[in-house]
Amino acid sequence: MSRRPPRGEYIETDTGNKVARKATLVGTQNIMLGGKTVIQPDVMIRGDLARTIPPAQSASGGPANNTAVAIGRYCFLSKGCILRPPGRMYKGVFTFMPLRLGDHVFVGPGTVVQAAQIGNHVHIGGKVVVGEFAIIKDYVKVLDGSVVPPNMVIPSFSIVAGQPARIIGEIPEGGIEAFELRDLYKTVGNNPQPTAS
Amino acid sequence: MSSATPSPGPSSSSAHGHHKRHSILPAVSQSGPKPPVQFSSSCTIADSALLTGAHTIIVSTESVIHPRARLESLGGRVTVGRRCIVHERACLGAADLQGRYHKGSPDKEGRSMGAVTLGDYVTVEVGAQVESGGTVIGEGTTVGIGTRVGAGAVVGKHCTLTANSTVAAGEAIPDYTVIYSNGLRRVDRRGVSDLKNKAQARQIDVLRRMIPSNPAKFQ
Numbered sequence: 232m233s234r235r236p237p238r239g240e241y242i243e244t245d246t247g248n249k250v251a252r253k254a255t256l257v258g259t260q261n262i263m264l265g266g267k268t269v270i271q272p273d274v275m276i277r278g279d280l281a282r283t284i285p286p287a288q289s290a291s292g293g294p295a296n297n298t299a300v301a302i303g304r305y306c307f308l309s310k311g312c313i314l315r316p317p318g319r320m321y322k323g324v325f326t327f328m329p330l331r332l333g334d335h336v337f338v339g340p341g342t343v344v345q346a347a348q349i350g351n352h353v354h355i356g357g358k359v360v361v362g363e364f365a366i367i368k369d370y371v372k373v374l375d376g377s378v379v380p381p382n383m384v385i386p387s388f389s390i391v392a393g394q395p396a397r398i399i400g401e402i403p404e405g406g407i408e409a410f411e412l413r414d415l416y417k418t419v420g421n422n423p424q425p426t427a428s
Numbered sequence: 429m430s431s432a433t434p435s436p437g438p439s440s441s442s443a444h445g446h447h448k449r450h451s452i453l454p455a456v457s458q459s460g461p462k463p464p465v466q467f468s469s470s471c472t473i474a475d476s477a478l479l480t481g482a483h484t485i486i487v488s489t490e491s492v493i494h495p496r497a498r499l500e501s502l503g504g505r506v507t508v509g510r511r512c513i514v515h516e517r518a519c520l521g522a523a524d525l526q527g528r529y530h531k532g533s534p535d536k537e538g539r540s541m542g543a544v545t546l547g548d549y550v551t552v553e554v555g556a557q558v559e560s561g562g563t564v565i566g567e568g569t570t571v572g573i574g575t576r577v578g579a580g581a582v583v584g585k586h587c588t589l590t591a592n593s594t595v596a597a598g599e600a601i602p603d604y605t606v607i608y609s610n611g612l613r614r615v616d617r618r619g620v621s622d623l624k625n626k627a628q629a630r631q632i633d634v635l636r637r638m639i640p641s642n643p644a645k646f647q
Contacts, residue, residue, distance in 0.1 A: 279638055313554055325631040343554050343573050360573045360591040378591045394609055
């Protein structure tokens with residue numbers, strides 16, 4: 232029992248992030264993880280598609296803080312999903328804008344997210360496509376297989392489905408606790424704890 | 429409970445990084461035979477692109493192949509036109525849903541059609557699957573995220589196939605068609621083809637500087 236522990240499937244950082252070894256994170260300098268975030272295998276995050284135009288005069292800093300993808304706390308990226316910053320023509324030059332995820336965001340398996348901003352406590356199902364520059368507000372549930380068209384704004388507390396995605400309902404009063412991802416975070420990793428029943 | 433393993437991994441901290449972190453990508457296993465390639469000198473092929481197959485793969489001037497894109501020439505030759513963009517996890521020359529690689533039937537002069545032919549200014553987005561077997565994607569078309577183009581389909585010029593749409597095998601799509609929702613079609617009458625081509629050229633200028641190209645790896 233004095234040998235090194237075997238290489239687990241996840242790398243656990245000191246801020247509590249659990250990143251799978253088989254996840255593909257390109258351009259990790261530009262990816263910010265909030266803490267206690269789970270990234271499962273086969274996830275791909277394109278951090279190399281960063282903004283080329285500097286936002287303000289930060290001559291001393293240089294390209295030190297050029298965030299392409301910013302993820303909040305307790306996020307859960309399921310297997311095979313892809314996060315990629317949206318890009319468009321801005322002032323005559325093609326540039327990528329940062330993709331910002333809030334806290335407690337669940338991204339289902341096989342989903343492609345190219346949104347500009349996703350709020351807190353959002354549940355995105357599997358095989359969803361979130362188009363470029365979409366904005367998803369807080370407490371939203373996007374059902375499996377939806378296609379959110381580019382530039383769509385989804386207001387808070389809505390349930391969204393379809394292709395193209397339409398608002399089909401509202402989150403009921405007691406449905407807010409279902410968005411918490413703290414328990415899900417504990418079930419994943421090298422020492423998974425059983426789900427609290 | 430959660431122990432921090434000492435191995436150096438792609439860990440990202442919430443504060444600004446002091447030292448330069450390297451992107452440690454898991455090794456991409458290049459399974460399958462290494463295909464003969466013809467790359468233009470100005471094209472951008474990411475290091476972790478996946479090129480397999482027996483037939484030639486041609487990538488023309490100023491085209492961009494993102495990391496983890498797949499170009500499979502098992503069913504025939506794969507031709508990528510000028511100024512095309514192939515995003516990650518897209519597959520040109522894929523097998524159909526039963527796992528078969530179709531070979532194209534010969535055209536009128538008896539020459540064999542390549543597996544997949546992309547015109548100029550085509551964009552193939554994340555996870556799109558363009559099946560092999562004489563499939564032709566016309567100039568300026570955008571194949572959306574997760575779209576599946578069947579074997580032998582001929583898609584016209586400047587079409588827009590939105591996300592998760594399907595084109596049946598052998599189908600011919602007229603020019604300027606938009607396929608949206610669950611198979612609905614309409615005609616795009618905006619007349620913005622030239623503007624889209626110019627925007628694509630600008631996008632390629634930026635992508636060429638961002639994606640480190642390594643064509644020598646595949647030659």
